[in-house]
Amino acid sequence: xxxxxxxxASFIDGVKACLxxxxxxxxxxxxxxxxxxxxxxxxxxIFLMSTLVYAGSAQFILCGLLLLNAPILSxxxxxxxxxxxxxLMSLSVASYFKKDSLLNxxxxxxxxxxxxxxxxxxxxxxxxxxxxxxLHGLNLTxxxxxxxxxxxxxxxxxxxPDPTMFGFDFALTAMFLGLFLFQVKLPxxxxxxxxxxxxxxxxxxxxxxxxxxxxxxxxxxxxxxxCLTGVVIKxx
Numbered sequence: 001x002x003x004x005x006x007x008x009a010s011f012i013d014g015v016k017a018c019l020x021x022x023x024x025x026x027x028x029x030x031x032x033x034x035x036x037x038x039x040x041x042x043x044x045x046i047f048l049m050s051t052l053v054y055a056g057s058a059q060f061i062l063c064g065l066l067l068l069n070a071p072i073l074s075x076x077x078x079x080x081x082x083x084x085x086x087x088l089m090s091l092s093v094a095s096y097f098k099k100d101s102l103l104n105x106x107x108x109x110x111x112x113x114x115x116x117x118x119x120x121x122x123x124x125x126x127x128x129x130x131x132x133x134x135l136h137g138l139n140l141t142x143x144x145x146x147x148x149x150x151x152x153x154x155x156x157x158x159x160x161p162d163p164t165m166f167g168f169d170f171a172l173t174a175m176f177l178g179l180f181l182f183q184v185k186l187p188x189x190x191x192x193x194x195x196x197x198x199x200x201x202x203x204x205x206x207x208x209x210x211x212x213x214x215x216x217x218x219x220x221x222x223x224x225x226x227c228l229t230g231v232v233i234k235x236x
Contacts, residue, residue: 011136018116043155113139120135
């Protein structure tokens with residue numbers, strides 16, 4: 001049996017695949033906990049927010065809206081728009097787990113994040129076999145680390161009122177850059193022209209869309225156009 005298939009089959013292998021994400025989540029989660037405290041949230045409220053919302057960028061914005069005393073409906077709508085991209089990610093992942101049960105699919109979609117999606121796509125790009133057990137290991141580990149790190153940040157919030165003094169505000173950006181580079185490395189080697197064309201279409205469409213739409217909708221439009229470009233090139 002191909003050893004590559006064994007390495008991505010079990011729950012524990014999914015936990016191991018999450019190790020790079022853990023390092024990023026610790027920094028970002030602690031920063032969020034500190035920001036949450038500055039938004040006058042209690043440790044328990046920050047714990048609940050991470051447990052129920054579980055979306056880094058949305059939680060940062062949520063804290064900012066709370067500081068501005070924004071209406072509840074506007075907060076809900078903003079968080080919904082920010083997380084709408086998860087619909088596209090879940091749809092693209094669903095095809096790999098068609099044989100799994102509905103409960104498995106719900107579990108995968110509920111805890112899927114940008115980071116775990118990036119790890120999953122990178123693993124698939126390496127032509128490794130991925131099972132739902134592996135993805136549950138990846139997702140659950142990331143989820144528990146996120147909740148724990150935000151609580152730690154909340155505890156530290158009384159001592160570090162300004163997260164920018166340690167560069168925590170750049171942690172989210174840094175992790176996204178790392179995941180992006182990790183994800184496009186193999187496609188650039190194997191399908192250089194196709195990958196460059198998809199990236200160019202996505203970047204240009206994002207730039208144009210940002211002039212007319214919100215940032216959240218621009219990301220969705222650019223993603224759809226990038227996907228369409230990949231399909232068109234594949235069918236040529």
